[in-house]
Amino acid sequence: MGLDYTLVLWNKHKKTYDKIIGFGMLLYLLVFIILTLVLNPETTAETMIIRAFGSLAVLMLHIILIIGPLSRLNPQFLPILYNRRHLGVSMFLAALVHGVFSIIQFHTLGNVNPIYAVFTSNMDYGSLTNFPFQVLGFLALLILFFMASTSHDFFLKNLSPKIWKGLHMMVYLAYALIIMHVFLGAFQQETSPFTIGIMVIGFMLITSLHLISALKESKIDGLKSEKADDGWLKVCGADEIPNDRAKIFTVGKERVAIFKYDGKLSAIHNVCKHQGGPLGEGKIVDGCITCPWHGYQYLPQNGQSPPPFTEKVVTYGLRLDEGMIYINPDGFEEGTEVEPVKC
């Protein structure tokens, strides 16, 4: 958590994370370049750079895209999620080198503007195999640029988490464009079943992990609550919630997290104000509900971040009747103090 905006709020884990990213990228480039120089010495430096950085960016994007569902399925992957934006920006830089070198190589020094040439030098838009694949890569790079350039809490706060999240969900559109860019471009000419195979496996892995995590989420949404006469909802027994942890329920159209701590129960809206992390998968640490994604904290009894922080979430009324928890489906204003229920 931070009060003001610095370029990077460094800590031990972020530094380790970035060192691993740098090491992985360097290792990839070294192996690719050495193999190319040994096995394909006639190749040009430009071609080698375009291929090395393009293939690196594609592989990094696959790794990035499996982190989300893996963390949803197993919280032990959360350290990988924590600094994913640095991995995203690094991937964008690799894609940028690929894109800039490709535009310089194939589209500059001609009789039209290079960007205009990207869109017009092959006009077979009606054909699949002859489709101008460069356009797909260019659009994907544009999306990645907007994502990378707003990959900071300053933009998250100023664009609002909802718009920011919407913008960053465009990574899936970029991924689809990149897959088509590769299959309609490089793979039309470089047809090794091994390179095509690794991309197909990557696509299947990403798709299946997303489906499995979506199935898990839909089970949470499917948890039925029983409506009492006064309109409150009977959700579960107090003993079903572990200490310092929560259980998530869908109340109306919203997900709510009911936490148990120090022999008390409190309910707050499940969505963290920072990046929309699932607070109900968090833990009570130092008396605060702590978001599993980036450690943003809220007091359970009022949904407010402890001073000097200012984030607030909606709170809900609870009551306990014969060991069963009942929740008022009408939430209070964000940050409203609600007396915790003793259990």
Add this chain to the structure above:
Amino acid sequence: MEKKDEFYIGYVDAVGEETKRTTKRFVFIAIGVLLLGAFLFGFFQKEAINSAFDFNAPTKVSGTYQEAPYPMLRIKLGDDTFKNVLLLGFGKFGANTYLEDIKQKEGNLNGKHLTIEGNLIYYNGKTLLEIDDGQKISLTDSKTKNYMLPEIMGSHKVSGEIVDPKCYFGVMKPGYGKIHRSCAALCISGGVPPVLVSQSKNAISDYFLLTDLKGNPIHKDILPYIGQPSLLQGEVEKMGGWYTMRIDISQIKKLDKVSSIY
């Protein structure tokens, strides 16, 4: 014993043992995937051809200038041996722009002896010269020489891929196919002559400079056919080591198959 309820917070140094183990496992697998990817993408590349572009070593070439169908210099190699060097401009342009100044000064250059300093491009017996400055062209003999007439080789049907010779013969690797198609289209629309690279087994030549039916240069009209397997038919002539084919563009047949010129 109850399992420890681990919880990771990025800004807290301590990390639970299980979480640490899972994270390490993920990092090793991710690095392994990168290594495997580097190996597969590095190893399974089609080998580049041994074409050459002397971009940082200019060469002076002297010979008889020949304007049609595309600018060339006819170089004397021996008593009765000549070779035509195809002239090209800098970037994605033909040679004409660079020849304008000297043409204005000296008039018609056809058949006259020129010396040009440029960068050589060569592959498989063909030589091309990139001119990057009109000032590097000089008239070394203003006497007009009679040059040999083209040899008529008859009508031929050849399948292959239309490329821009500048990239194909050395500037880019690969300088053909789908990946390079946009670049080839820009080169040819900028004045670089289109060349058909043959993939027919018994073709009379590996390469054909393409012109229209009257023997005039073609550029923009041929763009839709570049970089894809096609079948062309036309009257073939031979001149100074280059074959030219006079074609009717509307009769080019696109072939629904993978190009095998490489």
